[in-house]
Amino acid sequence: MIAPTPGFVAVPPDALASLAALVGAENLVTTQGELETLSKDCYWYSPVLKSRLDPRRAAAAVRPGSMAELRAVLALAYAKDLPVTVRGGATGNYGQCIPLCGGLVVDIGRLDRVLEVSADGLLSAEPGARVIKLEQAAREHGWELRCYPSTWVKSTLSGFIAGGSAGIGSITWGGLRDNGTIKRIKLLTLEAEPREIVLEEADALKAFHAYGTNGVITEIQLRLAPARRWEQLIVTSPDWAALTSFVTGVARDDAVPKRLVSLQEASFGAAFKPLKKWIADGHAVSFFDVEESCAPALAEAARASGLTVALTIPHHEPRRQPMLAEYGWNHATLWMMKARPGHTYLQLGMGRDFAAQAEALRARFPDQLHLHYEFVRGRSVAGAPAEVVAVLIPAVRFQSEEQLRAIISAAGELGIASGDPHTCYVEDGGKDPGVESKWALKRETDPKGLLNPGKMKAEWAADAAGPRDVFPVFLQP
Ligand SMILES: Cc1cc2nc3c(=O)[nH]c(=O)nc-3n(C[C@H](O)[C@H](O)[C@H](O)COP(=O)(O)OP(=O)(O)OC[C@H]3O[C@@H](n4cnc5c(N)ncnc54)[C@H](O)[C@@H]3O)c2cc1C
Numbered sequence: 001m002i003a004p005t006p007g008f009v010a011v012p013p014d015a016l017a018s019l020a021a022l023v024g025a026e027n028l029v030t031t032q033g034e035l036e037t038l039s040k041d042c043y044w045y046s047p048v049l050k051s052r053l054d055p056r057r058a059a060a061a062v063r064p065g066s067m068a069e070l071r072a073v074l075a076l077a078y079a080k081d082l083p084v085t086v087r088g089g090a091t092g093n094y095g096q097c098i099p100l101c102g103g104l105v106v107d108i109g110r111l112d113r114v115l116e117v118s119a120d121g122l123l124s125a126e127p128g129a130r131v132i133k134l135e136q137a138a139r140e141h142g143w144e145l146r147c148y149p150s151t152w153v154k155s156t157l158s159g160f161i162a163g164g165s166a167g168i169g170s171i172t173w174g175g176l177r178d179n180g181t182i183k184r185i186k187l188l189t190l191e192a193e194p195r196e197i198v199l200e201e202a203d204a205l206k207a208f209h210a211y212g213t214n215g216v217i218t219e220i221q222l223r224l225a226p227a228r229r230w231e232q233l234i235v236t237s238p239d240w241a242a243l244t245s246f247v248t249g250v251a252r253d254d255a256v257p258k259r260l261v262s263l264q265e266a267s268f269g270a271a272f273k274p275l276k277k278w279i280a281d282g283h284a285v286s287f288f289d290v291e292e293s294c295a296p297a298l299a300e301a302a303r304a305s306g307l308t309v310a311l312t313i314p315h316h317e318p319r320r321q322p323m324l325a326e327y328g329w330n331h332a333t334l335w336m337m338k339a340r341p342g343h344t345y346l347q348l349g350m351g352r353d354f355a356a357q358a359e360a361l362r363a364r365f366p367d368q369l370h371l372h373y374e375f376v377r378g379r380s381v382a383g384a385p386a387e388v389v390a391v392l393i394p395a396v397r398f399q400s401e402e403q404l405r406a407i408i409s410a411a412g413e414l415g416i417a418s419g420d421p422h423t424c425y426v427e428d429g430g431k432d433p434g435v436e437s438k439w440a441l442k443r444e445t446d447p448k449g450l451l452n453p454g455k456m457k458a459e460w461a462a463d464a465a466g467p468r469d470v471f472p473v474f475l476q477p
Contacts, residue, residue: 007101007454011059015080019062019104022072027110029061038087038105043095045333047344048401048422053095058085061105067218070111074194074216077104077450084190085452086212088128088159091151093330095424096163096211100454106216108158117141121224122183127158127217134222136318143224146173146181150329158217161185161208165419168289168325169259170376171251171388173225177205178379183223187215189445197445205434206441211426213456214442229315230259231295232324234275236283237307240265244355246305247286250298251375251388260289261375262328268372268395271339272327278310285310287324329393332372336395343370344398346407347391349417354390357414364410368403370395392416426456 011019020028029035039057043049059082064070077084083103090097099105112128114137121143125134131152135145147169149155155164161182166175173179185204188194197215199206207215237243244263251261269275269285279285290298292315299309313322327335333345350357354373362369371394378389396407401422408418420428427435439458445451 005055009059009081009083009102011082011104012080015076015082016060018076019060019073022076023062023064023069027063027065035061038107039099041090041092041095041097043093043098043424045093045330045337045344046422047398048404049095049424053098053424056098056100057102058099058105059102061087061107063107063110065110067111070106070108070216070218071188071194073104073106074188074190075192078190078192078194078448081448081450083450083453084216086158086162086216088156088163089130089151089154090159091149091154092159092163093421094163094429096455097159098424099452103450108156111218112156115219117143117224121226122221123224124219124221125157126219127156129157131155131157131160138224139227139317142227144227145169146179146223146225147176150325150331157220161220162210162212162217165209166376167329169225171258171261172377174377174379174386177208178377181223182208182220184219184221185217186219187217187445189215190450191447206437209426209429210438210441211452211455213426213446213452214438215445215451228257229292230289231292231315232313233288233290233295233299234278234310234324235286235288235302235307236269236279236310238266238280238282238284239306240284242305243284243286243307246302246307247375250288256294256298257291258289260287260325260328262287262324262332262373263375264332264372265370267340267370268332268336271335274322275327280308280310283308287328289325329374333393333395336370340395340397342398343395344404345393345395345421346404347393347419347421348411349419350390350392351415352387352389354392357416358392360414361407361411361416365407368397368399368407424455427458
């Protein structure tokens with residue numbers, strides 16, 4: 001028996017019996033081993049979160065099979081004062097779906113229907129639909145997702161919306177919160193009789209990246225992009241500066257339709273075991289998804305710049321391995337952590353002169369950083385067209401939490417923005433400018449403060465007039 005952590009809320013026997021009656025005994029989990037699994041996500045990317053969140057787990061888990069069951073589970077949780085942490089594919093890196101104070105994990109994996117792909121490019125689906133399934137459904141109708149995570153095989157739609165931020169396609173469409181990509185979110189409140197709230201357009205962002213603290217998402221509608229045929233290329237070079245210059249040129253060339261531009265130092269190239277036969281020792285590596293009509297010219301330009309076109313993969317349907325995107329974004333970090341135990345990562349938003357900024361940062365932390373960039377479309381400033389910018393996701397040779405904080409602080413001095421991946425709090429991760437509206441939605445949806453408690457630093461109690469700082473209760477080591 002695992003000792004309960006401070007703040008742990010148990011599920012009483014009568015509530016367990018009611019849950020079994022609601023969802024079926026086979027969809028109620030109470031055994032310690034299974035609960036341990038269902039209480040964890042990919043938080044171990046962060047040694048800081050790993051040490052803090054390791055002992056946290058749910059008291060029980062349920063897998064509702066219909067919206068009616070989900071609604072009944074939420075009503076019961078409210079009546080019994082049970083914390084509710086929703087779980088999708090559990091690929092989040094910040095411990096988003098780790099319950100901090102026991103209670104119920106609600107796995108939404110069985111609510112996974114694609115509801116509609118409309119002729120004008122809108123996709124509606126239930127929360128547990130896997131992202132790969134959405135891409136396939138969209139493509140059957142001549143559309144594709146504007147943006148998907150490299151974990152598209154395991155990730156669920158609502159997990160991506162409530163816990164993710166950007167991904168493949170963001171070089172054209174920006175992050176999830178940009179350009180109206182999320183059109184509508186329907187969610188349920190945690191009340192005696194859960195209400196459905198429908199959030200449209202900009203309002204939908206109140207539930208975006210909120211870690212399930214301000215509602216249980218039941219349906220999402222996304223705007224799609226017209227489907228293209230994507231050719232994949234690996235371009236490598238032992239000359240980091242030459243590869244950086246070439247990749248930056250392609251990334252910023254709006255005449256080339258693209259979905260992925262990823263640039264990584266040779267240490268990453270060496271970590272990608274399945275790609276070893278194509279990536280020569282000591283070569284830095286870049287991955288591209290570009291419209292197939294542009295691929296020959298891109299390959300030609302790379303060769304003319306003295307670079308190696310190591311592999312081209314023609315477009316194929318259905319899309320299957322090797323998918324180069326699965327060596328970009330946080331998959332690159334994963335390969336590095338496997339190859340070099342003791343490494344972790346950071347997420348840094350770079351300025352236009354990103355290469356000089358990164359070298360200045362590295363000079364202050366010698367032998368600690370391996371460089372990996374993903375290129376994304378930033379936001380429009382003062383009406384000017386949105387530029388493509390570099391996001392630096394460096395692998396970091398971990399020494400201590402203080403070291404990570406020092407790098408983030410030094411990055412700030414160099415004009416580099418950071419989204420801290422070593423915190424599980426809504427407010428601290430993405431520095432989201434819309435956080436006040438997330439708090440306001442929570443006040444409306446979660447009067448008892450039972451939705452993923454502890455993840456939103458400013459929680460509201462039913463009778464409180466303003467924010468109540470409850471997080472230290474849960475996370476004191
Ligand atoms: C190898 C690797 C690569 C990654 N690459 C990317 C990437 O390219 N882009 C990116 O943005 N992220 C990336 N991530 C992070 C993660 O994969 C994404 O955020 C992913 O989309 C999360 O989906 P999920 O279903 O696994 O969510 P989960 O981890 O299950 O949940 C995430 C959050 O959403 C909440 N949630 C889930 N469903 C609901 C619901 N119905 N209602 C309310 N709240 C809900 C959960 O409570 C949790 O707080 C990566 C992670 C790994 C391990």
